[in-house]
Amino acid sequence: MFTHAIKLFTLNKFDIKVDPSWLIIAALVTWSLSRDFFPDALPGQAQITYLTMAVIAMMGLFVSLLLHELAHSVVARHLGVPINGITLFLFGGVAEMDAEPTAAKDELLIAVAGPLMSLCLAIGFWALSLMAGAGNLVATIPEVLSYLALINLILALFNMVPAFPLDGGRVLRAYLWHRTGNMLEATKTASRSGTFFAYFLMALGLMALFHGALAAGLWQLMIGAFVLIAARASYTSQLAQVAFDDKTVGSLMVRHPVTVGPDITLDYLINQIMLGRGVSFVPVTEGSVLLGHIDRSIVAGIDRENWASTRVGDVFVGLEDGVMIGPDTGVQDLLQIVSATGQRKFLVVSGHQLEGVITLSDLTQHLRAAGAA
The missing domain is CATH 3.10.580.10 (CBS-domain)
Known part of the structure; x- marks a missing residue:
């Protein structure tokens, strides 16, 4: 899937890789945090301070995404689903499964593991930000921790949208699969939800562009396009497994x-x-x-x-x-x-x-x- 991904290291027998597209999001987020977010949240600091805060926040985001995917991967491996590794790319990260779960319950457990990890991280960073603020530490530390709490909360909530292939879409597929016993039909319905959500995101992006919000509009269009492509590809992949199963x-x-x-x-x-x-x-x-x-x-x-x-x-x-x-x-x-x-x-x-x-x-x-x- 990610032919140009670069392996960084191995963690708990998982190969951790980064696609070159990750550099794009890393640069954009660092620039946005240093130019807008942190200056608004903590005015009066030197630009080098904002840049340092942005770099640290970006590293925290990297670790947060990695832990989110590790949660998926650890649960999947525990349930017998083989995992090649974890790759961070333009729109976040993905645990590369060699095969789909064989039971709806397994699908559910694997799907919710990531958002639960992000939610725990959000609570943890929020608690640390309160302690850092109460301890009269340098004001930049609580702000960075607050940002990481916010971004992990957003990751948890966004991923639980019932739109395949987001984690919430996989929860929806697990429910439909359990109810009907037909994984292909469950994937088809969940993929449709992903398609509708993708078009909704792209519509929001177009509206943002018309209102002059260039960065937000383009970002929503890109995410919507990615969800649309991934939803269709996921259904096609599942259909191929069923259609070609045991065929020579x-x-x-x-x-x-x-x-x-x-x-x-x-x-x-x-x-x-x-x-x-x-x-x-x-x-x-x-x-x-x-x-x-x-x-x-x-x-x-x-x-x-x-x-x-x-x-x-x-x-x-x-x-x-x-x-x-x-x-x-x-x-x-x-x-x-x-x-x-x-x-x-x-x-x-x-x-x-x-x-x-x-x-x-x-x-x-x-x-x-x-x-x-």
Whole structure:
């Protein structure tokens, strides 16, 4: 998910990583705190004091987000849900689960752990701010602690909004899952709540922009867009798990695909085969022997005026392990290969014999049919 995340350290066997996008929020929040929030809360201080307060507050926010995600991760691991690590990114943090919880109760416990941690942190920082104020310490200390209490309270409340994939949306999914026994339908309904909430946030952002609140408006639009994308992606991921569960490549592949020999021209290939048959990925065979494949991207790299004089045998791609896959391969395993390599089209081969072809488009069509069912 976060291909450019940088590992910082390992804590309690969890890899703690930071996506480069986190630097954006860190810089923006530090700037906002030092220029507006702390000068308003504690006027009359030097700018270096405000900057120091902002940096310390940002570090406290970092720790708070990390503890929020650690709470999710510790509970998940205790319940048997594997966790790859924790990554902080532009909009907060995420505990990277290898699998979904297998029971609604587990989902509920994992979901509420984060907001409860944030609420405990809010109470703790608030108590510390009162003690620091009563102890006649430097005025900057209570202000920083008060900010951290406020931001953790906001994190707890915002995350409990019943909009998937926020924690409150996961609580909603757990309830629906427990009531109906159908995790996919529960995810679908919870994802809709996330979609509605996302549009609501973006509407608020547009209103803020019209009233001249540029920073607040853009921020609400960005968060709304993120929630919208994440909600849809979460449902699609769950749908894929259900639709492809226990299915093999052989059950979804295109059997007896159109093939071409090495002697035909590219002109014939394009006009009669690819356009005529509506395919873009064609195995190359000679008799019963599989030689390789050719697709539209290969032809696109050759000047059109040379198509009539260029034969498939001159440009096709030979047999490569990255393009060949066995019919008994699980579809979930195939999706991991697609994600890891970017390869979208495959020859299905058994004992050096062509069994069929399968493409990401085939899987997408099957997924759409499952979603419509």
